[in-house]
Amino acid sequence: MFRSFLSSSFRSVAKRASPSQGVRGNGLLKQRSARFYQAEAPKRTPEEIAKRTNRTFFVVFGGGSLLSLGYVGAVAANVTQAPGVTEEEAEQMEPMERVSKIWKFAHDLVFEPYKEKxxxxxxxxxxxxxxxxxxxxxxxxxxxxxxxxxxxxxxxxxxxxxxxxxxxxxxxxxxxxxxxxxxxxxxxxxxxxxxxxxxxxxxxxxxPFNPNPPPVxxxxxxxxxxxxxxxxxxxxxxxxxxxxxxxxxxxxxxxxxxxxxxxxxxxxxxxxxxxxxxxxxxxxxxxxxxxxxxxxxxxxxxxx
Incomplete structure (x- = not known):
């Protein structure tokens, strides 16, 4: 049987790591802490809970939208990074056209070969x-x-x-x-x-430990x-x-x-x-x- 095996650089030895011994928690302390927070937590009405939820959603969604717009604007401003787009062409583009060019450029980076030739x-x-x-x-x-x-x-x-x-x-x-x-x-x-x-x-x-490696x-x-x-x-x-x-x-x-x-x-x-x-x-x-x-x-x- 003809079999050639490549060098040991491709071989890895499976190591079994012993599970670390964790520190056991204090159950009594956890119970007391739970009772303390249950006793001190103020009771909220359904209306207050709804308002708080809406406020949180507005802050998160609104902040995310602003960040997204800022990112898109920054990317669109650098549309000349996309191949085949000159500075003169970029100045005449509409904002959405700029975003479309950058989106195609990003898509090609992931799904297409990294260069034409x-x-x-x-x-x-x-x-x-x-x-x-x-x-x-x-x-x-x-x-x-x-x-x-x-x-x-x-x-x-x-x-x-x-x-x-x-x-x-x-x-x-x-x-x-x-x-x-x-x-x-x-x-x-x-x-x-x-x-x-x-x-x-x-x-x-x-x-790396051989100062005089053999010629290749x-x-x-x-x-x-x-x-x-x-x-x-x-x-x-x-x-x-x-x-x-x-x-x-x-x-x-x-x-x-x-x-x-x-x-x-x-x-x-x-x-x-x-x-x-x-x-x-x-x-x-x-x-x-x-x-x-x-x-x-x-x-x-x-x-x-």
């Missing part, structure tokens, strides 16, 4: 803004999901977190990265995604990494929006185990069975398919 221009990334050879032909882009596609992470009380690589993953990445621009695009939080991808690339976590020689199989902030949140699912990859979609291939997460890439995806451990031949079966699609893309064809 998730990847840099390929020529600029490769040549640093220098001259591009006339015969340059950009390679196709391979988008890989992380959890249940490349790796599987599980937790147990005895062993903590354990991340397993899908069988033949290293050989697959080494071979495919010579033909494709490899992008990890996963709806996971950044810290988890970076930890796993760094392990796949052979980048160990730095040891990353494998450089993966060109770009995109995580949850780069996805579109819709219908309770973080979806991969490949239209924002800034790549020619005729040369983009997506490998994913989730139908819902890759819903926006239906024409470009290859669905694989979820990996949960054990023997698996998925990557070996994908190699000849991806080799053929690479030839199609490099000849100017459409891989979809």
């Amino acid at each position: 998730l990847l840099p221009d390929f020529q600029e990334f490769l040549f640093g803004g220098g001259p591009v050879p006339q015969d340059f032909n950009a390679p196709p882009t391979l988008v890989l999901d992380l959890d249940e596609t490349m790796v599987h992470t599980e937790w147990s009380r005895s062993r903590g977190h354990r991340t397993m690589k899908r069988q033949n993953l290293d050989a697959f990445l080494q071979h495919i990265s010579q033909m494709y621009e490899v992008v990890v695009y996963a709806p996971v939080i950044n810290t988890y995604g970076e930890a796993v991808v760094n392990q796949l690339e052979g980048i160990e976590m730095p040891d 020689n990353p494998k450089n199989y993966i060109t770009h990494r995109l995580y949850r902030e780069s996805t579109k949140y819709e219908d309770g699912v973080y979806k991969k929006d490949i239209s924002r990859l800034n790549r020619d979609l005729r040369k983009v291939i997506v490998i994913d185990d989730s139908d819902k997460e890759s819903e926006m890439a239906k024409d470009n995806r290859i669905l694989v069975k979820p990996f949960t451990g054990g023997r698996d031949s998925t990557f070996m079966e994908l190699v000849p398919i991806l080799e053929h699609l690479h030839q199609v893309a490099m000849r100017g064809g459409d891989v979809r």
